[in-house]
Amino acid sequence: MRRVLNGNEAAAMAAKLARVQVISAYPITPQTVVVETLAKFVADGELDAEFVKVESEHSALSVCLGASATGARAFTATSSQGLMLMSEILYVVSGMRLPIVMTNANRSLSAPLSIWNDQQDSMAVRDSGWVQLYCENNQEILDSVLQAFRLAEQVFLPVMVCYDGYILSHTVEPVDVPEQDEVDSFLPPYSPKFKLDPEHPITMGAVGVPEVYQEFRYQQHEATELAKKKLVEVDEEFGKRFGRKYGMMEEYRTDDADIILLTMGSLAGTIKEVVDRWRGRGEKVGLVKLRLYRPFPAEELAEVLMGAKAVGVVEKDISMGWVGALYTDVVAAFANVKRRPLFLDFVMGLGGRDVKFSDLDEVIEITSGAASSGEVGKVLHWIGLDVEKVR
């Protein structure tokens, strides 16, 4: 059924379709509507779940941890400061291999306080052992949450579905909402092999002494690597059932491209438009929209970007004192690849700064200049910066 939903409603609708059994979340802008919508579903009897009204995000994730370990399908949603408050428990959840699904409405981090969008929050927890998916539009949010549960429960890893705050969370779009029975046949009930059960007592969250800790981490890493392959399988099956698939990344007009921009999230939609304009002028420009950020599909990405003369990484985060996080990842993917393009990093849209077509034209011009001269010059470019204000 076609519905008009904002990104938060799409996330909540997906959680409902996934028949989550325990929801525990705390309000934070711009995610709050997810919590409100789910609370309403439960209040109206449309969703048979326990809705736990916690006193913090730290407890929100801790409640999900307890519930998931006991054998219930658990869901939470957060954003920005809330994700930071959860950060301790993010590692605990992934280390205990609990398949919790969370949506994160990407928002910048304080200070200065900002409720507006960038992706610093989820990028800051990229090493926490959660699979991270980034969405371009509201349909992709709904579909990714459904895929996330299927993936999480196959590889015993938590999955974070990220989407840009306000840009998607508060923008309505037509979304195809699948029927419950279709979702049921895609996503079977959660029945874990290991859970807290007095009939079969187990110890979870034990002390990992130096003789075993590294092996735990190794296995967790292996499972995360496996999630790459599993996501593709889940996505393929989803595509067969629902007619939509997304892969680990989407290539847009990259086949013969000399210049490729690489980004994550809703900027992809804007960049596609800009790519079309440049293509209209005969310029060989393309886009790679990265959907799966962790595990990082390094080889696959290298394969796609290899043929370009220059790659411009367009990102809404900054690793202070270095460059954007995505840039470091993609460059590392080429460390041992002989045939490689030039790489430039463009940081923009921080704290809700609007990204204009002209900003993206500037990105392409700079990248194009590097491609024709064969010289990168400056690596990091701050786009849309008001130089008067930082004098």
Added chain:
Amino acid sequence: MGGLELKEEEFFAQGHRACAGCAEALAIRLALKATGKNVIVAEATGCMEVVSTPYPQTAWKVPWIHGAFENAAAIASGIEVALKVLGKDIKPVAFAGDGGTADIGLQALSGALERGHNFLYICLDNEAYMNTGIQRSGTTPFTAWTTTTPVGRVKRGEDRSKKDMPAIVAAHHVPYVATASVGYPWDYVEKVKKAMEINGPCYIHVHCPCPTGWRYDPKLTIKLARLAVDTGAWILYEMEGGKIRVTFKPEKRRPVREYLKLQGRFAHLSETEIDEIQREVDSNCRKLGIGWY
């Protein structure tokens, strides 16, 4: 007395790495004998978590989970709601130390109590952060030496009184709040049994002497636990429906000096300081109707 009925079966196995004379290990062992095997335990980071679960070994014969220091109550909440949706009739039990309860875990505990989850929370109070090596917590008593309340030329140990944790819990209007001591096991076990029968959040605060942190001979653990009660420094009571009932009154209350003098953490006390502590103890006892007899 004499009504102590305990299961012979052990659910907290021997061989764990707790210090000799550890009262917390005893408190867990007794509690599980009272709950029986139909229970799920959530435990905060602390001595008991560390000594009982060095992978691949475990002392727990009941399902057990540990997440972090400050979230035992939140994890227990999650277990409780999951059991509800899965249609299982089990009351989860959370164990946490005094730091994990009165300090870093207070927020998560408050939230869980307020939400009314059907769980039992047992605070194992050894009156300092013993797992990290004897640092003061919110429940460290007045004048006690710890490594962060050292006795020097200017400072004389902890300068504040013990946080009244059971009263904080009681302010949430939960159905059952009690204090207990490993020195009076039948009183403690009966409270655990009672709490397990009550629907809703229940809280038991167990006083647990710590030979390592309190600086005394490990063989004195039970003696000290009993002296704390017999001097009125620790009062055994339960609260239901807003009413407080003292569950054990010493036949003759002994001077607090006897309790303090056996512990190295109070070795620096002057007679004046002991008198001050005695006045505080007297005041607390008077409020609960415990006289000198």
